[in-house]
Amino acid sequence: MTNIHATTTAAQTTAAQTARPPASPLHARIGAALTGAAIPADLLDLDAHDPLARKREEFTLPGGVVYLDGNSLGALPRAVPERLQQVAAQEWGDALIRSWSAGADRGRDWMNLPDRVAAKIAPLIGALPHEVAVTDTTGVNTFKVLAAALKLAPAERRVILTDAENFPTDLYVAQGLLDLLGGGYELRRVNPDALDGHLTADVAALLLTEVDYRTGRRLDMAAITAQARAAGVLTVWDLAHSAGAFPVDLRGAGADFAVGCGYKFLNGGPGAPSFLFVSERHLGNENAAPVAISGWMGHADPFEMDRAFTPAPGARRFVPGTPMVLSLSALDSALDVFADVDLHALRTKSLSLTDTFIRLMEPLCARFPLTLVTPQEHARRGSQVSYRHPQAREVMADLIGGGVIGDYRTPDILRFGFTPLYHSHADVARAVAGVQAALEARA
Numbered sequence: 001m002t003n004i005h006a007t008t009t010a011a012q013t014t015a016a017q018t019a020r021p022p023a024s025p026l027h028a029r030i031g032a033a034l035t036g037a038a039i040p041a042d043l044l045d046l047d048a049h050d051p052l053a054r055k056r057e058e059f060t061l062p063g064g065v066v067y068l069d070g071n072s073l074g075a076l077p078r079a080v081p082e083r084l085q086q087v088a089a090q091e092w093g094d095a096l097i098r099s100w101s102a103g104a105d106r107g108r109d110w111m112n113l114p115d116r117v118a119a120k121i122a123p124l125i126g127a128l129p130h131e132v133a134v135t136d137t138t139g140v141n142t143f144k145v146l147a148a149a150l151k152l153a154p155a156e157r158r159v160i161l162t163d164a165e166n167f168p169t170d171l172y173v174a175q176g177l178l179d180l181l182g183g184g185y186e187l188r189r190v191n192p193d194a195l196d197g198h199l200t201a202d203v204a205a206l207l208l209t210e211v212d213y214r215t216g217r218r219l220d221m222a223a224i225t226a227q228a229r230a231a232g233v234l235t236v237w238d239l240a241h242s243a244g245a246f247p248v249d250l251r252g253a254g255a256d257f258a259v260g261c262g263y264k265f266l267n268g269g270p271g272a273p274s275f276l277f278v279s280e281r282h283l284g285n286e287n288a289a290p291v292a293i294s295g296w297m298g299h300a301d302p303f304e305m306d307r308a309f310t311p312a313p314g315a316r317r318f319v320p321g322t323p324m325v326l327s328l329s330a331l332d333s334a335l336d337v338f339a340d341v342d343l344h345a346l347r348t349k350s351l352s353l354t355d356t357f358i359r360l361m362e363p364l365c366a367r368f369p370l371t372l373v374t375p376q377e378h379a380r381r382g383s384q385v386s387y388r389h390p391q392a393r394e395v396m397a398d399l400i401g402g403g404v405i406g407d408y409r410t411p412d413i414l415r416f417g418f419t420p421l422y423h424s425h426a427d428v429a430r431a432v433a434g435v436q437a438a439l440e441a442r443a
């Protein structure tokens with residue numbers, strides 16, 4: 001009896017895991033367009049000469065799907081599940097608390113895990129390893145670096161200047177911090193494409209997101225940072241849609257602070273810790289960036305249990321508490337995918353993918369109420385392409401049901417993110433075939 005019961009349960013579980021909801025006729029039609037799409041010869045040729053094509057094997061992706069949402073949640077790198085299994089079973093299960101220090105000689109101790117992950121992110125964003133900390137969420141890190149910037153700025157500078165349409169967290173966190181500080185502080189929201197005249201003597205910090213999450217518009221970080229520095233304004237860059245998508249050069253630009261997500265183009269998994277960057281200029285002995293949330297894990301010697309806070313050298317001082325070992329381990333493993341990647345080749349391919357998508361979508365823009373909102377100019381584009389459509393929400397739901405997984409963003413944006421590490425030009429053609437089927441069905 002027990003055996004039969006166990007067998008039945010296992011079989012049911014397997015069936016439940018593999019069964020997909022029955023496809024609606026519309027979803028089936030989109031899915032068939034996607035899988036049956038004819039791939040133009042020029043795209044096959046681009047794929048045949050793609051120096052990054054081999055990276056696709058390093059990811060696990062479901063069949064019958066073109067996944068265009070790596071700018072919200074990056075795909076799963078193949079090596080991650082085994083690493084998580086090992087951390088849970090051996091480092092946690094067997095070694096227990098010894099894992100905080102055990103394996104330090106092999107670079108496997110938990111205490112220094114945040115610093116090892118920081119060292120892997122540093123080259124992706126043009127930073128030195130000790131200028132990067134990996135901890136908390138992007139919003140919390142934004143709070144910490146904004147607080148530091150406000151304290152570093154002269155007392156008469158009490159304005160945070162930001163993009164009027166910045167990502168909500170950036171706006172909420174900045175406003176929350178200023179409310180806490182009280183009188184005289186102000187969040188000033190402007191158009192980041194027209195900063196002239198706004199970098200006034202009362203501005204302490206400029207908070208900008210390099211690539212807009214809806215339109216994919218990329219700002220000129222080097223030019224804006226130079227302009228801000230000349231005006232005595234500290235810069236805080238949100239690299240959520242930049243890090244891992246193309247080379248970022250924070251040091252080259254002279255940026256003061258930056259933050260970004262671990263779960264988007266860095267593929268660290270849902271809830272992966274975020275990173276923050278503090279320029280070396282603000283980590284010295286004098287005029288160092290103050291640490292608003294100064295916990296014991298950011299102390300120079302945590303187990304000294306000192307009553308006064310002595311900051312750890314480098315950006316590690318911004319790691320306030322116990323490292324999130326499971327999620328840091330996933331991110332650590334995921335970042336190995338970048339070890340042999342030429343970031344300029346990554347950018348070249350990203351632009352080729354987005355150029356191809358824009359070109360193949362052109363006939364659909366002529367037939368349907370679709371409007372491209374992503375800049376065509378390469379320098380002004382991140383690694384996504386977005387369109388306005390009056391029924392964007394419904395169209396994206398259809399597309400996701402049919403296997404073209406992009407994203408809808410309020411009020412009317414269809415967003416398609418491209419990850420050069422796992423997309424081919426053939427994927428672009430398949431996605432466009434799916435979009436065509438969805439729009440034709442709705443017309």
Ligand SMILES: Cc1ncc(COP(=O)(O)O)c(C=O)c1O
Nearest residue numbers: 137138139167169209213238240
């Ligand atoms: C530009 C931008 N900034 C901040 C965030 C928020 O990140 P977190 O949820 O880690 O605070 C996101 C996405 O969630 C984002 O797209």
Ligand SMILES: Nc1ccccc1C(=O)C[C@H](N)C(=O)O
Nearest residue numbers: 071072073167213214240263407
């Ligand atoms: N963390 C998430 C959890 C659930 C759903 C989306 C997200 C995102 O990150 C959204 C992202 N900021 C975006 O621009 O699409």
